Amino acid sequence: MKEEVEKGMRNLQDKICEGLEKLDGEGTFQEDLWDRSGGGGGRTRILEGRIIEKGGVNFSAVHGDLSPKISNALNISSKKFYATGVSIVLHPRNPWIPIIHMNVRYFKTDSGHQWFGGGIDVTPHYVIKDDAVFFHKYLKSVCDKFDLEYYPDFKKWADRYFYLKHRQETRGIGGIFFDRLSENEKYTMKQRWGFVQSVGNSFLPIYRNLVQKNYSKPFSEEDKDWQYHRRGRYVEFNLVWDKGTKFGLDTDGRTESILMSLPAQARWSYMHDYSDNENAVFTQEILKSSNIDWIVDN
Amino acid sequence: MKEEVEKGMRNLQDKICEGLEKLDGEGTFQEDLWDRSGGGGGRTRILEGRIIEKGGVNFSAVHGDLSPKISNALNISSKKFYATGVSIVLHPRNPWIPIIHMNVRYFKTDSGHQWFGGGIDVTPHYVIKDDAVFFHKYLKSVCDKFDLEYYPDFKKWADRYFYLKHRQETRGIGGIFFDRLSENEKYTMKQRWGFVQSVGNSFLPIYRNLVQKNYSKPFSEEDKDWQYHRRGRYVEFNLVWDKGTKFGLDTDGRTESILMSLPAQARWSYMHDYSDNENAVFTQEILKSSNIDWIVDN
Secondary structure: OHHHHHHHHHHHHHHHHHHHHHHHOOOOOEEEEEEOOOOEEEEEEEEOOOOEEEEEEEEEEEEEEOOHHHHHHHOOOOOEEEEEEEEEEEEEOOOOOOEEEEEEEEEEEOOOOEEEEEEEEEEOOOOOHHHHHHHHHHHHHHHHOOOOOHHHHHHHHHHHHOEEOOOOEEOOOOEEEEEEEOOOOOOOHHHHHHHHHHHHHHHHHHHHHHHHHHOOOOOOHHHHHHHHHHHHHHHHHHHHHOHHHHHHHHOOOOHHHHHHHOOOEEEOOOOOOOOOOHHHHHHHHHHHOOOOOOOOOO | OHHHHHHHHHHHHHHHHHHHHHHHOOOOOEEEEEEOOOOEEEEEEEEOOOOEEEEEEEEEEEEEEOOHHHHHHHOOOOOEEEEEEEEEEEEEOOOOOOEEEEEEEEEEEOOOOEEEEEEEEEEOOOOOHHHHHHHHHHHHHHHHOOOOOHHHHHHHHHHHHOEEOOOOEEOOOOEEEEEEEOOOOOOOHHHHHHHHHHHHHHHHHHHHHHHHHHOOOOOOHHHHHHHHHHHHHHHHHHHHHOHHHHHHHHOOOOHHHHHHHOOOEEEOOOOOOOOOOHHHHHHHHHHHOOOOOOOOOO
16 A cells, blocks of 8 residues: 555656646746655655746655654554655735645554545635635535545535634635545545545646636736735744644654745735725635535535 | 732833834834733734834733633643733844844732743844844843843843744844743842843833944845845744744734734745855854854854
8 A cells, every 4th residue: 555655646746746837837846855864755846937936746755753742642552654645835926816735645653553634725815706616616526426425524624624713714715624534344545545546636627727717817016915915824824723834843844845835925914904905805704704615505 | 019010011111112113213103902801901002114114012911711721831720810011023124123022021820929021032134243242242231230140041041942943043143031030039029020120121222222233224135035034934933933922822812913023024935045145144154053152252
């Protein structure tokens, strides 16, 4: 399983990078290979392009000792682990294109525990209803091929996870989030892997659609200002609440790879007043309303 | 004690705001009064001026119930608390002027525990040796009037506290940091309060000096770019490591007041290359060398 998954993750990174370069039309990925002192390593790939201002597509496969703190947090007793996965964050230039994030991962311990985790979610600077509906319908179609419970469960999980408690707002319009998908009465690990691969393969068609619909839309200085402020919230989520980021920084992960998720620029204004910007007002309303059902309600 | 300290903190905020408006020469503080639902409230004051791009001088006096989580973290058994203090962060426009932070606070429980905490520290975008020596000598002179152990102890404390573990660098050139200064064989609470007031009163003369020496220095686009990247690190420290920020966001503090510490803009570049900027290279060297003795070594 491990070898197959690692190979699959590498292939996924390759395929996505190729597709994104084509989509961007100008930028090419810069690759850094790195080793982890405790074991394993990765391939960090960064793009600065015409459509994507700053994007990262990371692959890693690491192994080594689990600190007691982390074993505890994961509620397992094993001392050794292996983990592989692909992580993506893309910050586009045009504020009408959303920020997108995907992660797919596989985790294994020496005592035989193994599971998959991951998800895709989207953070529009301005929420566009049709795009949100398209995105959620696409995810539902991917999930429904495996289990009709997946989409509703994993959609709720994303709503809970991508939440800025201190702002009382969601990071974006959610998507799906799942963790600890392991073997059970219903599914083999092979079937779980099939699902995770389908999620990984949905990334390109989803983002291609969102980019192609929006990349040529005109935008103003006011729109850029709003985008920088939304990016500020993205920074807040990733540095204050995101468990993956915390885990990485706590376990001496490669900082430059972990923090590729941060945007090229962000802004903060005290009591930011955006009341003149109706698209911003609409977006904030959406982010303040939790548990929107994009499929039934639209 | 409590009444006297609260009054003193209010006065300190007033005096500092008045002095900063004079120093800036153009900006005036915008004040927001707020109530805390659990008890108490504060006065948040924000300045956007000619020299100071974004600055906050906050006073608060809050009271209420201590959650078990926080009692635990503080290692006390009390259920009720009272806290008052002044917090300042100033982000100047000119990259040659440092970012400055000050906090003085008083904490009291219903079971009779009470203590002072606080400190001043400086985060230069570019380290200027003479300014660093001036700053540390000034702090030493303030401390030495009370106890010859204060400066060396509190300087080390600041070096430990203002540290970005994931970057293996200090936030800036440190300063002093102290906590839990309570009554003991040597000092009464009145004497502790005298020290804390002296720290508070040192803020204006220190920053006035640093501003006046640097505000008219010319700077380039490259210098601004470097400043935005240094501000990015400031954001990382405050959102990932700063206990005060974490405590505030965890305890439903007023988010806009807590996050006034964030700069107007910040930038992140993957593997930021600043090797052509010799002032940046010098600054990074300083931030990577811990425990610099600015007084003896210079």
